[in-house]
Amino acid sequence: MKVATDRIRAGWNTFWFRPEPTSTIAVVRIVFGFVATLWTLSQLPTLLTFYGPTGVLPTPPALGPGAWTLLGVSTSAPVVIGLWAVTLLGAIGVMIGFRTRLAAILVFVGVLSFERRDPYILNAGDLLLRTLAFYLVFSPAGEALSLDRWRRARERFWEFPLRAPWTLRLMQIQLSVIYFATLWGKLQGDRWRDGTAVSYALRIDDIHRFATPGFLTDSVVLSEILTFGTLVLELALAILVWNRTLRPWVLALGVSLHVSIAFSIMVGFFTMLMLTLYLAFIPPETARRLILSARAARRRRKVTRRRPGPPVRRPSTHSSRSNHAESDNVVRS
Structure with missing residues (x-):
């Protein structure tokens, strides 16, 4: 029993407070x-x-x-x-x-x-x-x-100090809570349970950016696929996002879902902020590597722009005089 308790305590401290x-x-x-x-x-x-x-x-x-x-x-x-x-x-x-x-x-x-x-x-x-x-x-x-960071330690600007990640964990949990709450709220409505909710949403012209093709709103099969598919995806995002192997896949599907909604329906800043919340799941080492890679690429572009081109060869004075002399001889002859 004590061993199990110690493991739970260690896992809890690691999840919330191990510096990253x-x-x-x-x-x-x-x-x-x-x-x-x-x-x-x-x-x-x-x-x-x-x-x-x-x-x-x-x-x-x-x-x-x-x-x-x-x-x-x-x-x-x-x-x-x-x-x-x-x-x-x-x-x-x-x-x-x-x-x-x-x-x-x-x-x-x-x-x-x-x-x-x-x-x-x-x-x-x-x-x-x-x-x-x-x-x-x-x-x-x-x-x-x-x-x-620049004001405190300019020479160490590109370093990433270790800190407890508990606020980042709250953001990650917030993402799961949003999807759980959204899923629960949708299941309370008859339209989501009978598979017609997406069809109704696509018919509200006042909130649409573009006219929805008729085959999407009139097809019973497509309406059910989109409606039930949305519910399944939200459940997967709420749960499977915590699996490191499946996380990239479910987040990619989530990005597709939110981008498609934002493309067709005016939802304000909801899509941008949800995708911002997705960033909380980027592993710190991955984020660090991407940041430093972008910095290195930027430096390479600067060096390329500053690099001078090949020098232009100008004819010497002796060569110029010789050419003029040859031209005079040709004219005289």
């Missing part, structure tokens, strides 16, 4: 910061329409116990614009790794405040953005490939 290179969390941070920057910029054209005092929701909705938003204090235009600017600076700070923890806090607070100011215009992607920002607050995301 920070290459993976650095990649997640950079991509997340880029997506968060795009998300914040996308809010600008309708900023006051959705969140301002004279917009579509002049009065903020009632919040439950313990819920809060900075826009609950004031929804005046200067406050809304100021919060947007701070959120944008935080997103850029996360992306480049400048004051990373503080930047992640700014993104989390900003996104949370906007979401609770007008929750009726957002979707699951916006909630995932807030969740990932929260995880990054407690992560060692600024330990590598960041301005923070």
Whole structure:
């Protein structure tokens, strides 16, 4: 019994706390910061329409116990614009790794405040953005490939210090929870159980980027294959992603699923953020190798651009005089 308990304890400590290179969390941070920057910029054209005092929701909705938003204090235009600017600076700070923890806090607070100011215009992607920002607050995301790293140890910028990966593990678990929750929610509806859900989704023209071919929406067989196939794939992603052998295959299928959905249906930033979450499963050594390989390739391109071409041979003065003399002789003759 003691041996089994010791093994469980050792496995638990290894999973959560055995130090790993920070290459993976650095990649997640950079991509997340880029997506968060795009998300914040996308809010600008309708900023006051959705969140301002004279917009579509002049009065903020009632919040439950313990819920809060900075826009609950004031929804005046200067406050809304100021919060947007701070959120944008935080997103850029996360992306480049400048004051990373503080930047992640700014993104989390900003996104949370906007979401609770007008929750009726957002979707699951916006909630995932807030969740990932929260995880990054407690992560060692600024330990590598960041301005923070450059300022602390410039000569060791391309190193990846070892840190406990528990926040990365939370992101990985989050991915499984999302698929489990999505699968459970879908199974509560009759359309998913009778195999027609995808056909109905493909008929909603308001959310489609392109017109759906009729053979997809009218075929009972294709509708059932797509519907039940989606359920099976989500179950596989929730479970088999933890198997190292099957992980690359199920993640590749997941990428295909999300890219195809984003290509045909307007789902906001959900696809980008789910694929960002996929990056949490890249092994640290693989991430490190890819980063250093990209760095080496960039250096080779720079050397190639700077390398001078072959020297141009110019005729000597003696040769030029000889050629002129020969030309004069030909003319005289």
